[in-house]
Amino acid sequence: MKRYAFAALISALVCTTPIVFAQSASDQLAEYRRMLADGNPAELYEAEGEELWSKPAGPKMANLEKCDLGLGPGVVAGASAQLPRYFKDTDRVQDLESRLMTCMETLQGIPQADIVKGSFGRGVRKDLEAVVAYVVTQSKDMKVNVPATHPKEKEMLALGEKIFYLQGGPMDFACASCHAVDGQRIRMQDLPNLTTAKGATEGWGSWPAYRVSSGTFWTMQRRLNDCYRQQRMPFPIYGSDVTVALSVFMANKANGGTIQTPGLKR
């Protein structure tokens, strides 16, 4: 009897309050992700990136197989799980994309400035993005491991935290305006709280991702770039220290969380 009453209550809820069930886009997206679990279109980029990794290119006609992403030359498995990190040869903290620019310049002779000047999804930048898809897939299901122990990493972590809360532009927005409280939305879009381990794992741990709405693979640099566009800020330079510092901050918060890259987004 009780069970019937419960069933009746549920059906009444379903019939009278469909809005409640449509409140969050995340339910539908979760379903969509489940359907595409074995076929994220990012795989196309990944396959291209794997090829580009071993294919001679640039003025030096060299491949990227000697690129050191932090675990030694040529080691790709688990590499993006421990990025950003400090690199002795550049004396900088680098994220995956700024590090790949270093490798493309030193190994292949492609000037970093050319990639920085370019646009997302075009030219050499597009090749780099494909390599990103390849590299991040090799850290899927691993744990984020960005402890920020080197003094320069600590410095970037502290700067990243301050920049996360830094308001600017004509709408006074900071990253924190949208990403420092649990359970908030812009329109129907759920916003991860990047100041918590759970939210940072959701955010940091699922980018780069294939974006269904634009039909393109977006790297973390591209994600941050569009965040700053919507913050009404000026244009963050590709691979700049602000983007790396914010990445250190997010990755550090996500430490220990499981990586789901490449992700699949609306």
Added chain:
Amino acid sequence: MNITFNKLALAGAAALFMLAASPTSYAQKVDPAVQAIMERSFREQGIAKLDRIQQDDFQILCSDAKFRDSPEGRKKTEQLQAAALAAIKPPSDGKYLGDWKAGEVVAQSGRGATWSDTLKTVNGGGCYNCHQVTKQEISHGTIGPSLLNYGKIRGTSEPILVYTWNRINNSKAYNACSNMPRMAHFNLLTEQQMKDVMALLLDPASPVNK
């Protein structure tokens, strides 16, 4: 013509506000290391110039929770709020309420002020990004409070008109670190657009109050 005049009036109000707000006895400095990394990491693009990373007093205060919560920070908060409130201009013709239908268009649009917009872009208020406004629109954000029945609950007495006008013009006059953009301060909305949003919130015929 009218719009141009309003823009000028608003720019004037914004300039007055800057004058009133900038000379403070609690000048708070931006961390030089943060300022340096910001300056070397951005470039201008379209209408988004580099002056946007130069913080004003509100932005400096609200970027630093520790200072904001200190006795000095609280003093500064009061000072900034008072100056902002004093700088808000009432509607030039004394009429607070425009057309709620036009207000709904403003509330729906989140356009404007990005580097992919131009000076000709008609800005939106982006209200639905953060607020529930009408029952009909279920695609709304939750960063701000629900505005359902805003006018039905409060009525349209003079103090309510003035308060609501002020909130839209410069929400930070009441809450220095409110997440809501200062719509008049940076000329984000025209006077007419703000009147239309007022009508959306307060007109008994508006779907907000149905």
